[in-house]
Amino acid sequence: MSNAADPACLCGKCTSCVIFNRSVCHVASPEAMAQLNRISHIRKFARGTVIQGQGEASDIVGNIIEGVVKLSSASANGDDHIVGLLFPSDFFGRLFAEESRFAYEAVTDVTLCAMNKSGFERFLIDHPEVEHEMLKAKLDELDAVREWAAITNGHTTMQRVATLLFVFSLRSRNQRREPGDQSSNPVVHVPLSRRDIADYLGTTPETLSRNIQTLARAKVIRIINAKHFELLNASELVRHSGESREDLERIAAR
Amino acid sequence: MSNAADPACLCGKCTSCVIFNRSVCHVASPEAMAQLNRISHIRKFARGTVIQGQGEASDIVGNIIEGVVKLSSASANGDDHIVGLLFPSDFFGRLFAEESRFAYEAVTDVTLCAMNKSGFERFLIDHPEVEHEMLKAKLDELDAVREWAAITNGHTTMQRVATLLFVFSLRSRNQRREPGDQSSNPVVHVPLSRRDIADYLGTTPETLSRNIQTLARAKVIRIINAKHFELLNASELVRHSGESREDLERIAAR
DNA sequence: CGATAACTTGATGTGACTCAACTTAAGTGG
DNA sequence: CCACTTAAGTTGAGTCACATCAAGTTATCG
Numbered sequence: 409m410s411n412a413a414d415p416a417c418l419c420g421k422c423t424s425c426v427i428f429n430r431s432v433c434h435v436a437s438p439e440a441m442a443q444l445n446r447i448s449h450i451r452k453f454a455r456g457t458v459i460q461g462q463g464e465a466s467d468i469v470g471n472i473i474e475g476v477v478k479l480s481s482a483s484a485n486g487d488d489h490i491v492g493l494l495f496p497s498d499f500f501g502r503l504f505a506e507e508s509r510f511a512y513e514a515v516t517d518v519t520l521c522a523m524n525k526s527g528f529e530r531f532l533i534d535h536p537e538v539e540h541e542m543l544k545a546k547l548d549e550l551d552a553v554r555e556w557a558a559i560t561n562g563h564t565t566m567q568r569v570a571t572l573l574f575v576f577s578l579r580s581r582n583q584r585r586e587p588g589d590q591s592s593n594p595v596v597h598v599p600l601s602r603r604d605i606a607d608y609l610g611t612t613p614e615t616l617s618r619n620i621q622t623l624a625r626a627k628v629i630r631i632i633n634a635k636h637f638e639l640l641n642a643s644e645l646v647r648h649s650g651e652s653r654e655d656l657e658r659i660a661a662r
Numbered sequence: 663m664s665n666a667a668d669p670a671c672l673c674g675k676c677t678s679c680v681i682f683n684r685s686v687c688h689v690a691s692p693e694a695m696a697q698l699n700r701i702s703h704i705r706k707f708a709r710g711t712v713i714q715g716q717g718e719a720s721d722i723v724g725n726i727i728e729g730v731v732k733l734s735s736a737s738a739n740g741d742d743h744i745v746g747l748l749f750p751s752d753f754f755g756r757l758f759a760e761e762s763r764f765a766y767e768a769v770t771d772v773t774l775c776a777m778n779k780s781g782f783e784r785f786l787i788d789h790p791e792v793e794h795e796m797l798k799a800k801l802d803e804l805d806a807v808r809e810w811a812a813i814t815n816g817h818t819t820m821q822r823v824a825t826l827l828f829v830f831s832l833r834s835r836n837q838r839r840e841p842g843d844q845s846s847n848p849v850v851h852v853p854l855s856r857r858d859i860a861d862y863l864g865t866t867p868e869t870l871s872r873n874i875q876t877l878a879r880a881k882v883i884r885i886i887n888a889k890h891f892e893l894l895n896a897s898e899l900v901r902h903s904g905e906s907r908e909d910l911e912r913i914a915a916r
Numbered sequence: 917c918g919a920t921a922a923c924t925t926g927a928t929g930t931g932a933c934t935c936a937a938c939t940t941a942a943g944t945g946g
Numbered sequence: 947c948c949a950c951t952t953a954a955g956t957t958g959a960g961t962c963a964c965a966t967c968a969a970g971t972t973a974t975c976g
Binding site for chain 1: 922923924925
């Protein structure tokens, strides 16, 4: 296990990292990289695992390497709402706080580049250039969360559904097609259950289903299976979203 | 105008700052304070002024000393939504971005401790301890925005109205009463128009008005005038909000 | 292959938006 | 300082999108 080519070997872990360019790590100096290599370790969580419960003491942070994590908040009356989704290269966990206000749950199988929270906090003090990058990332995230809040607030369910589908289509643009799929149209992969999508959009599974079926009947999309859709008419989808294409692309970009 | 006691004199501006303790400035060293004193200046904006338009190049940043600023986003179809409110000691403006995604508008008369954006960005590079404080503040803000999004998403209009009133009551707890007000009950001051409140809560002025009147008929509040309410029954208001008191206090705290 | 969960479809009720009239407050100029 | 104007807020009636309850259908997994 001391082979330098072995991805599990600490020595080369970060240099072969698939999300390196998009994570905060890319500004780290060689010395900082070596230290990150020392304090980080790969951890995997199965789909459905609650990585961190709401209100629990937060002790791990890190970057998502693979999979999707949902951030949710349960209110007093019991119903919980998804307040965010984290994708590969997104930073995971809550720095500089005793506990997490939100629950983190693996929506798919998840691979994490995990670090001890206080260990990483100490690292940041020594490496302001990484903390600077972290601040920039969080400012972008703040804008994105506000933008998403504006969408879920002021739009119809159909507009939200169309927005989500289009944004996911842009995100999964460069992913491989489903096996056996011959079409030249883009395939949108939404790795969430209907319930999770509904929670994220602030609606119910029933209403969500109706809207998806309506889009399918209108030949805007074709339902391949519960989590895959063929995009038949992108501009119609944009029209249904009520947003301009530029705005949608900006949302997807983050 | 070179008198050291003169608040307009640069020399003593920051040391007499009323929001110093709550702003990021409080971690600045004496040397850093001197530099902040040099690059900052007080600016005032009249109620209704658009301090920065959506998509405009952002050139000024700073702290709000007095007043309320609304952050809003207008979508393609024209309707705009308030995605945030900024209060005294909150940081204003968008660092590390060419333009602002949102419009900043003075909801009341506003006093700002303004700085040139790139000037402050350069200052942060030299003073990582302030940038660190900025990161912590933004992480708190991120949680608060997500929490608010969860509230506006999954609750009825009445619950949102009650939440807003209660949170504002906690915020204005230590403010002076309206002149001539004899009651011992707390007075909630909401310095926003019905339209602005409606935009913030994701509803319409009509529906908002109906809910406020319902609360008044139920003797939960008494309407003093359009922007002032006497809080007659706090626990009933909490009950209407659908949130636990602790959650509401946490939201108000930020 | 049977059991359980996820998803879809249908029928029904209602909260909130819309359109419209009215009332009250806030500015403005004579 | 008061009449006039205009904006802000309230109230009412009608409609509709969406939630809810319920049943059926299709996946998923042991």
